[in-house]
Amino acid sequence: MPLLCVNVDHIATLRQARLGREPDPVLGAHEAELGGASGIIVHLREDRRHIQDRDVEILRRTVGTKLNLEMAATAEMQDIALRLRPDTVCLVPEKRQELTTEGGLNCIGREGELSAFLAPLLAQDIEASLFIDADPAQIEAASKTGAQFIEIHTGHYADAVSPAATKAELEKILTGIRHAQGLGLKVNLGHGLNYVNVLPFAHVPGIVEYSIGHSIVARAAYVGLRQATRDMVEILRGFCD
Numbered sequence: 001m002p003l004l005c006v007n008v009d010h011i012a013t014l015r016q017a018r019l020g021r022e023p024d025p026v027l028g029a030h031e032a033e034l035g036g037a038s039g040i041i042v043h044l045r046e047d048r049r050h051i052q053d054r055d056v057e058i059l060r061r062t063v064g065t066k067l068n069l070e071m072a073a074t075a076e077m078q079d080i081a082l083r084l085r086p087d088t089v090c091l092v093p094e095k096r097q098e099l100t101t102e103g104g105l106n107c108i109g110r111e112g113e114l115s116a117f118l119a120p121l122l123a124q125d126i127e128a129s130l131f132i133d134a135d136p137a138q139i140e141a142a143s144k145t146g147a148q149f150i151e152i153h154t155g156h157y158a159d160a161v162s163p164a165a166t167k168a169e170l171e172k173i174l175t176g177i178r179h180a181q182g183l184g185l186k187v188n189l190g191h192g193l194n195y196v197n198v199l200p201f202a203h204v205p206g207i208v209e210y211s212i213g214h215s216i217v218a219r220a221a222y223v224g225l226r227q228a229t230r231d232m233v234e235i236l237r238g239f240c241d
């Protein structure tokens with residue numbers, strides 16, 4: 001069964017709306033774990049718009065499953081990761097003006113730079129993942145960086161508006177998964193996934209983790225985060241592998 005890693009950024013988005021103390025993503029992470037999450041994900045953005053340094057520091061000590069730190073490939077973030085030692089780092093592109101991560105990381109022509117960035121993290125036994133589009137050239141470049149994982153960006157699939165476009169985006173992802181696995185990469189999926197659009201991946205072999213945030217936090221507003229996590233875990237439990 002593939003694993004569910006819950007991104008709790010948007011618990012922090014709500015807290016930051018009032019610049020107060022609640023809701024606390026640390027408590028959210030605990031609820032997600034009690035609901036069956038196999039991991040907790042936070043994106044510490046350069047502009048600190050949701051997750052704060054304090055959140056990552058506390059989560060490092062309280063998360064009992066595994067902690068995945070999403071971050072840009074900057075010296076500041078590398079220092080933080082080396083100090084806090086999350087279980088995994090996932091490198092993502094970051095733009096100040098974007099509402100959320102808009103596309104995958106460009107790895108083409110940056111294989112050496114990314115390898116050098118990841119080397120000290122890998123040396124500390126931190127696993128590395130690259131968030132990329134399902135583009136064969138990106139996948140090949142990612143396979144030359146030392147990262148053990150890629151996370152295929154499912155946002156274009158999630159945002160597709162017609163059945164034909166959805167099918168085409170799904171096909172790209174399925175081809176990308178096979179390509180990456182053939183190159184020895186482990187494959188995660190994430191961005192824009194919800195309780196419905198995740199279903200076509202049910203019979204796709206070898207997907208290790210689903211990284212899901214917004215839809216679970218949105219559902220949590222009605223049923224609580226523990227139950228919202230449980231509902232997604234239940235769906236993934238029905239996926240064969």
Ligand code: PXP
Binds near residue numbers: 070
């Ligand atoms: N994966 C990555 C790399 C992301 O940046 C995000 C959004 O922070 C997610 C997964 C989760 O996306 P969503 O919140 O749409 O489920």
